[in-house]
Amino acid sequence: MCESSYCGKFHTDKTDSGFLWIFTFEKKKLIWDSSYINPHIEIGVRLIEFLTDLIQRAGTICKTEQNRLLPSDVGFKNRKDLVTTIDKRVEDFIIENIRIKYPGHDILGEETGRSGFSSDYLWIIDPIDGTTSFLHQQPFYSVSIAVRHEDRTICAAVFAPRLDELFYADQDGGAFLNGGPIHVSTTDTLINSVMATGFACLRADAEHNNLPYFTKIVPQLRDIRRFGSAAIDLCYVACGKLDGFWEMNLNPYDIVAGAFIVEKAGGKVCDFNGDHYFPEKGIVSANPNLIEQLLENFK
Ligand code: 2AM
Numbered sequence: 001m002c003e004s005s006y007c008g009k010f011h012t013d014k015t016d017s018g019f020l021w022i023f024t025f026e027k028k029k030l031i032w033d034s035s036y037i038n039p040h041i042e043i044g045v046r047l048i049e050f051l052t053d054l055i056q057r058a059g060t061i062c063k064t065e066q067n068r069l070l071p072s073d074v075g076f077k078n079r080k081d082l083v084t085t086i087d088k089r090v091e092d093f094i095i096e097n098i099r100i101k102y103p104g105h106d107i108l109g110e111e112t113g114r115s116g117f118s119s120d121y122l123w124i125i126d127p128i129d130g131t132t133s134f135l136h137q138q139p140f141y142s143v144s145i146a147v148r149h150e151d152r153t154i155c156a157a158v159f160a161p162r163l164d165e166l167f168y169a170d171q172d173g174g175a176f177l178n179g180g181p182i183h184v185s186t187t188d189t190l191i192n193s194v195m196a197t198g199f200a201c202l203r204a205d206a207e208h209n210n211l212p213y214f215t216k217i218v219p220q221l222r223d224i225r226r227f228g229s230a231a232i233d234l235c236y237v238a239c240g241k242l243d244g245f246w247e248m249n250l251n252p253y254d255i256v257a258g259a260f261i262v263e264k265a266g267g268k269v270c271d272f273n274g275d276h277y278f279p280e281k282g283i284v285s286a287n288p289n290l291i292e293q294l295l296e297n298f299k
């Protein structure tokens, strides 16, 4: 029941090679209580239908455009952090459609920042989570969208178009993959676990990075995966394809939808200290049997 959420303010700084997103936390700890009842149930039903339809249309654009990518479509946010013209185009498509259906809602997108500060509703969009996989013609990327009401996530979806996997959850139900209910795994030992992690920290050139944790944790596991999309990693924990996931230096738009889906599927999400300050203090997710064992490695 205890979850966390985040709310922040984005601005862009110009750099020689493009632009750099900077995320400033306005609230270090917000309440995300899964027992919260959405007062707008009818809106919620309509929202999840609209959201799942929209995200599939956005994913179809990604899938079509991935094969057509040209070198001129690629830009750099910094030396290692890529963006393609498709990221922006897909985000524009999503925003245009939200604006038509819910003109009063606020929107926060990875590529365009935040528009609006007046609504109780906030849409958080990552048009392509896993841009490097997308650019390198690999299938492990996703569109990730969450809807928040009064600082609590009320529904979320992650769509991996090349895998044809649509994950979603809303406040009043469980979590689903392609229409069927999903639940986290029941694995209860690290040695029987397959987990995923990532290295956003290296692209951000962070001094404190994931390599020591990786070296420490991987020998304790059955195996490790590195898909390159935190949203997919979290959804794979949600459906039991993975038993756990950890990463650092992620941004809220990478994880807000996936974290909600994991929790709706019975899983745990926390920071490296077992607290609620994720993703700024790292993110760890696992089934309830494994979360404490995994967290031991961050002490
Ligand atoms: P992106 O593809 O939307 O950038 C994979 O390790 C995860 O890290 C993905 O969710 C990816 O999201 C994110 N990521 C990649 N580069 C990053 C960076 N420089 N800073 C923070 N997150 C990054």
Ligand code: CA
Binding pocket: 087, 110, 126, 127, 128, 129, 130, 131
């Ligand atoms: Ca992205």
